[in-house]
Amino acid sequence: MLTHKAIWAALDGLAEKYGLTASGLARKAGLDPTTFNRSKRISRDGKQRWPSTESISKVIDATGASVAEFMDLLSENGGGSRIGHRIPLIGLAQAGSAGYFDDGGFPVGEGWEKIPFPDLGDPNAYALEISGDSMLPVYRDGDIVIVSPAQNNPSRGDRIIAKTMQGEVMCKILTRKTLTRIELSSFNPAHPDRSFDTQDLAWMHRVVWASQ
Structure with missing residues (x-):
């Protein structure tokens, strides 16, 4: 772990x-x-x-x-085996398609590539491969972020992966969270920030690692 x-x-x-x-x-x-x-x-x-x-x-x-x-x-130092645990790798561009996640935001299905990573203590952890320039300068095209569905109550300032009820998956920064509203900011100022009613987001998980 x-x-x-x-x-x-x-x-x-x-x-x-x-x-x-x-x-x-x-x-x-x-x-x-x-x-x-x-x-x-x-x-x-x-x-x-x-x-x-x-x-x-x-x-x-x-x-x-x-x-x-x-x-x-x-x-x-006891941080888990470097090769002993493999997690599914999903392309961010494909993540919004049906069949990649269940209703709780856990990765489902088989047949995708798996990559080695130390055990996070979350059997549902997964990796997303970044595509495009919307997360520059923090994440570049081809970078990989590790996401833990077990950490589904992120705090202000956390980098998160969120999925809307319409199926859109995005990587953003949580800037404000109330009982009724979620505000997310973009890494790249050329791309707009987003704001949602809480019921419009299916789930939101914290990014716990980035392999850059």
Whole structure:
């Protein structure tokens, strides 16, 4: 299972491997130097703070490490087997078609490609391959995001995959959520933000990882 402890241990291991402190690693990646400080890993109210997929991606790019290298560090720190779990890969452009998800937003069917990924503790986790430019500059055409249907109550600022009752599937940022309304912002300012009545969305799941 991918745990809070394993993620932070892998980041610490990556910093050590490249001769950096946690602050040095953040600085090298163009982040605030305090981003990876141990004091930032647990909030004042005791909640776990997870590094964002964007931060991890920047670290990997800045150090010249590979995603596989980071996965190895995760595995070494109890973050699950790098190859031992496979999840279905669905193209975002095809995801809105009938037959890919059940009413709860769980992937269904067989015959699609499956990719290796550490066990998230969610048997319904799946991957979506990004297509087009609507998610630039955060996600590029061909990038893969990992989605966990178990995390179906995202918070403001989370990157999410949502499906409308009409079947449209989109990757957005949750900017506001009330009992009656959901507001989503686009990654690319050239594409419009979206707003829905809650009953107009079939489901909404959090993006938990990006393989870029």
